[in-house]
Amino acid sequence: MTQNILILPGDGIGPEIVAEATRLLNALKDRFGLAVELEEAPIGGAGYDAAGKPLPDETLALARAADAILLGAVGGPRYDQLAWELRPERGLLAIRSELALFSNLRPAILYPQLASASALKPEIVGGLDIMILRELTGGAYFGKPRGIQTREDGVREGFNTIIYSEPEIERIVRSGFEIAMKRDRRLCSVDKANVLEVSQLWREVAERVAKEYPEVALSHMYVDNAAMQLVRAPKQFDVIVTENMFGDILSDAAAMLTGSIGMLPSASLDAGGKGMYEPIHGSAPDIAGQGVANPLATLLSVAMMLRYTLNEEAQAARVEAAVGRVLDQGLRTADIWTEGCRKVGTREMGEAVVAAL
């Protein structure tokens, strides 16, 4: 059965990096029998350029119909002056919400070949492999009421609502336990239950779901402490599960621990396992169009797609092994280059991975 993959190049370096993902997918199709069809559509600034909004109706319809989605990146200075609702980020937030992609997997892995890129000492981060699971369709990102209003006394105030229902908490916490079951069986739920009622409910639900997973050790940590522990001793974590905003902050900090965010993929899944896959880095407008961007996070996002949505574990492992081999060969894009390695561009890196399949 052929599966449909929708490719959303987006803005900035997006088109360049997804071109390498397309090359990879076609190679898996031609040489290793992967049964996929690829289609492309605009999103973000490109969506605005093509159809006047960051998530064009046609893109959304294609996304609903697709089995899996691969996104490059959105955003760029050209679109900074647009009204709030037309900004590239709104397209990203809208597709997450419309497709109910509530489960955001953000691995933070330190590749041994790139260990020296980290700002942290080797003994602190060597062998780092943690998974941050971020809730992606709730909390302050989507909570209402929200806005800027003028009070009766003439004073303006801005407000947003952090809100989670029990079922919303339950499904993401359950995803956390499921992931922990496939890893080291340690799940750390991060909240701010000493201050926020929404976190108290979160903690209560996490405790309840824990009863279904007696083999997993559940711990709780306040978000401020989690930020400290990620810097102090990140290897203490296996899987972290947390709400949208905390996950935004902590997953970026965790990613940066590795020193090579050009290497990190992510997955955003719905309840059925359908997902959108994207590199965690942004659209990098400063280097867009130069052919120097690192495509590996995007290729590793393809690997995640093969594993989590397409159920092609062997193909996923094949891609990951090829990336490892290319790193072993000493090929590096500019962002991860160090003395003694060979500096290559986006395309050469993509071709090398395909050659190493």
Place this chain on the structure above:
Amino acid sequence: MTQNILILPGDGIGPEIVAEATRLLNALKDRFGLAVELEEAPIGGAGYDAAGKPLPDETLALARAADAILLGAVGGPRYDQLAWELRPERGLLAIRSELALFSNLRPAILYPQLASASALKPEIVGGLDIMILRELTGGAYFGKPRGIQTREDGVREGFNTIIYSEPEIERIVRSGFEIAMKRDRRLCSVDKANVLEVSQLWREVAERVAKEYPEVALSHMYVDNAAMQLVRAPKQFDVIVTENMFGDILSDAAAMLTGSIGMLPSASLDAGGKGMYEPIHGSAPDIAGQGVANPLATLLSVAMMLRYTLNEEAQAARVEAAVGRVLDQGLRTADIWTEGCRKVGTREMGEAVVAAL
């Protein structure tokens, strides 16, 4: 004119570390003519034990009357089972709010003598000296509506409100500019203006206040990026100003960059400069009563008090110099001890600082 200092030992290691602060203040009084009177009152778990609530009325009255407040730390496992409103943290949040201590200064300084304690590479953190200014009486910490409720369809939901008025934003941002003026004149305002309306208002107000401080370079950064940049290249920052929750998370991450949170003081100031001073570390119940806690963050909190509230810059500098000298002598409490240094307890460290005045 004699100034009144209220000492709130609190829980855990609180009493031990503030005892050294009392020793220090008495020495400054007896030997260097500092005109202060000291008084003591319970807060946190100790407040609950003494008067049935974490911020006893008498403690609050004394706090209102005092010129400055020194707090040890609050919290401990003995109080974990108490109802929400009786928990030690509530006492801390209540005193911040009651005294309108909206301006929370959290320096993150790496002491050269302790450079090796950091999890980060020396070239990344050597010489680190940043100031994080956290808004302390607004945002989700105090915003209403808040609670846990059952919807009509029977589903429970937890919710909190992130809310800031223009005047609240203005005064904290202005504090940020004032602090930046006395430092390297670079202020980074951290928000999530690409997602939250409350952040959009924050950014707008920051831009407006900036016009009054043409000598200060204002920049804006999204909170997720700020968390990354603190790990990647923390020395790029001079002063960071941000809202309550973001400040809670980022200031803890920044503190941990130094690797020695037993060294870091903080100040929480009202509009008139009156303030509460406390070490940023917690009550450390695991080592309470053993006489091994590091009192230096508390002694450096006294230095901040001398500088920011008592207007005794020379005395502040005297305390900081004494701490530096004691570190030069190789004295270390257990938390900052390394091979080749002399391990000392809380009291010996406190006495050494007094001797080095």
